[in-house]
Amino acid sequence: MLRRGNEGKKPLKEKIILHYDILFKSHGDDSFDTPTFWEEFFLLKAHPDYIEKKFESFVAKDLIQMKDRLNFLFEKCLEYIQCDQPVRVINALQTMSCLFRGIHSVEVGDHGFDKINLLVGFDMAETSMQVLLRCLTAGLTNDHYNTTIKAVILQLLLVIATGTDNISQNTFVEYLMTNEELYDTLLELLTDPVARSRLGNDTVLLLALMVNYRKYEGVNPFVMRLSVLDDELALSCLGSVISSAFASFNKQFVSKQEESKSSGLFSTITNMVGSMFIGDSDEQKQMIKSNEAILLALYEAIHLNRNFISVLTHSHTDATLVGTPPHTPGGTDDESVPSQPATPTPESFVDASTTRNVLSTFLQYTSVVMQDTKLKRNISSTKLCFIILTCITEDQFANSFIHDENMSFQVCIHKMPMRHRKVKAIVEKPGAPLACWLLDLTVEFIVSHMMKDLPFSQHMRCLGIIHRLMCHEKKCQIRLSYNWRELWTALINLIKFILSNESAIFGRWKKGIFALFTLVINIFNMFITFGDTFLPTPTSYDELYYEIIRLHQVFHSLENFVLRHNANPEYKDVSSRLASSMVNVLAIVRHFNPKIEQYMKDNNMASLTEEEVLEIVKSNYDDLTLKLQHSLDHFERYSERPKETHFFTELVRSISEQYRKTMVFDNIDLQDFMHF
Known part of the structure; x- marks a missing residue:
């Protein structure tokens, strides 16, 4: 007689999952409230995926009913984080990370205080969080912990910091801000060669996040300390x-x-x-x-x-x-100093x-x-x-x-x-x-x-960078050995492109286009007015005039653009400003073009070479009249507030979302730590 198959039997659950099922009941089984349960619980390898799936199945009502159990589990995690057995420390850290991720994944109210109460409990929140952060900062600088354990600690800190999209609304982060050791600990990690190679990116991420916590609302100690770091x-x-x-x-x-x-x-x-x-x-x-x-x-x-x-x-x-220094699993003293790779490979360097x-x-x-x-x-x-x-x-x-x-x-x-x-x-x-x-x-x-969907703001920043470089060169009379013609040609072609696609571009940016044109023309005015102080050679100054003359039709088109919009009251002020800035460029065109045409007529020539045009330019500077332009070397210095506050708020939101989305728990081989 054949035995009945085992197809109908459910697969056996891991023991840690059975313990999770007991813990995450809103009532009933209290068998977890014994010392032996927790001694075994934190020896068993944590199962983050299962905990997170549990939280995904919960609604706010479920968490409220389980509040006492969550508080108790948090308390036990905190207790075992402080023990001297690395296996239990790692499991407690990963379990606590799951709790923070889980509590943030469930909508429990409009205030972050509700989450603090559900996870830690109001009565113990201040004390427990202070103890937790003292343990974490101490662990990051503990010479007996290798970078594997420190990575798990840093991961927990990042889980806390990135719990919400808007870091300034994350009430748990306030506890990180009030911990005086955290900033120094992060710097200590950066200055340790071994820790930096393994934890550098995460350390920098946490530092950047902390600097952006309520940075516009009050005094941020991370901002203050980073600003004076010497x-x-x-x-x-x-x-x-x-x-x-x-x-x-x-x-x-x-x-x-x-x-x-x-x-x-x-x-x-x-x-x-x-x-x-x-x-x-x-x-x-x-x-x-x-x-x-x-x-x-x-x-x-x-x-x-x-x-x-x-x-x-x-x-x-x-x-x-x-x-990158090698990683020694479970090592302690070996990682207190940098070590060299045993067998460097071509890919390593x-x-x-x-x-x-x-x-x-x-x-x-x-x-x-x-x-x-x-x-x-x-x-x-x-x-x-x-x-x-x-x-x-x-x-x-x-x-x-x-x-x-x-x-x-x-x-x-x-x-x-x-x-x-x-x-x-x-x-x-x-x-x-x-x-x-x-x-x-x-x-x-x-x-x-140069595209119809013009990245206007980036073009303005790009032009601003060029202008700032030129201001320094003019101020210090630095003759940079650079092929300026590439810049001049690019700037003129930018004007030409925008004018050729005016219907597509102007309708979106309107006054902004006047500002862009004015900045481009003022860059040319910098060259025209002060070029003799920073252009590398006298020939460079001649070449500037040559490019303006060669592409004079673009400047005439820009003049027509100004005249078309000058009658419109909405654009009168910006068009007048642009017209004023164009005086010298147009003066150069109107001064040299007739002389070039006359030269061609006198010599019965259909066209001229670049060298011939340059000779005409050199011999006709004397009777050229230019207007002195004021404040060409002035610019508005960058200020984050108020223009860029929204950008940085959204950027930090994006970084937090990205970390939550891509964060994975390391599959740590706990056997490496059993000898402790």
Whole structure:
């Protein structure tokens, strides 16, 4: 006789899941209220997925009925976090992370205090949270904990900080703000080489989030302390984490480009239809999104702390950033000092002779991110990149460094493939000051973003960066060895493009277009009025006039644009301002064009070479009358408030959402910790 099969039997549940089922009952079984239950509970490997699914099935009423059990479970997690057995500590930490994630996933009321009451209990909240944070900060600096345990602790802190979309409405974060040790602990993690290699990105993420907690509503201690930080080691380590993240992204981008080059005909067809942006891969999308936090940290460091500007200038080799210390499972003393990889691989390092700094790596990163501004994630990142560059170009020390002819760098400014040009993955150019590469970056953005759906705000920031660089060059009489013709041509073509598509662009931006045109013309006025103080050679000044004359029809079209709108009361003030700024450009056109035409007539010539036009320009400066333009070297300094408060609020919201969406609990092999 055959035995009946086991098909009808339910699969056996893990013991920890049976314990969860007992705990997450609103009433009934109290068998958990014994010491032996908890001794066993925290020895069993935590099952985060099961806990989260439990919370997904709950509604507010269920949590209210389970409040006492949740409070008791929180209390027990806190108790075992403080024990001296790593297995129990890890399980308690992961269980508590699940509780915070779970309590935030259920709508329980309009106030965060309801969640505090349900999870911790009002009576014990202040004391329990203070004890918890003391334990977590102590654990992050505990020499007996390896980076695996510290990663779980840091993960819990991030779970707390990212519990809500709007961090300023997360009442649990207030407890983090009042903990005086947390800021110093994060800096200590950054300055530890081993911890930085494993925990650097998460540490920087938490620091950036804390800086943005209610930053517009009152005194934020993280903002205050970061703004006065003068510890060169801590600042350098922060810069190292940021630069490493960008370098990793850049390396992957170049690798993807090489793959696309070798993919043959399909790649060629793809390029032709404009779908060339390498970031279309899921991995690239994820990296751009995850790097928002790194960008935010870079912005806050530059914006708040003037000492950080010097970090941007620190040179390093890519090898110092890419190399990662090995991980010793369950190790303690071995991880208190940096160790070297036993067998370095070619992938571990890049050419150590390639010298870079944070800023050069960031410029390359920006050249990639700005390529496709049709994607929302890229619009946000591009905007932040340009805001960061605006802050840099407003700083005297940073300007001095990036214009230093003795500091030569090679930066790969990636160019977006377009129908009318072929672009190599990497264009070899001689070394130059970083200001030259920054100008290349801005020119590339202008050239590659002439589109009917004009990214107006980014063009304005881009022009503002150019203007700030020129103001410094004029002030310090720096003759930068740069091919200015590329910039002049790009600016004139931008005017031409907008005028050619006026119906599509003007209707959306209206007065803004006048502001853009005025800024472009004033950049030309800077060259015309002060060019003799910062253009590299007298010939450069002649070439400026040549470009204005060569493309004079664009300026005539712009003059007609002004005349058309001058009669409209809505645009009278802005059109008059633009007309006033155009006086010198039009004077140059009207002065030299008749002389060129007369020369052609006298010599019976149908056209002139560039050299012939330049000779006419050189010989006719004397009777050219120009108007002195005032305040050309003035600009409105960047201010976060009030213009950008909404942007940064939404950015922090996006970062929090991204962390919650992508966070995973490490599958830790607890056997490595059993010998403790």
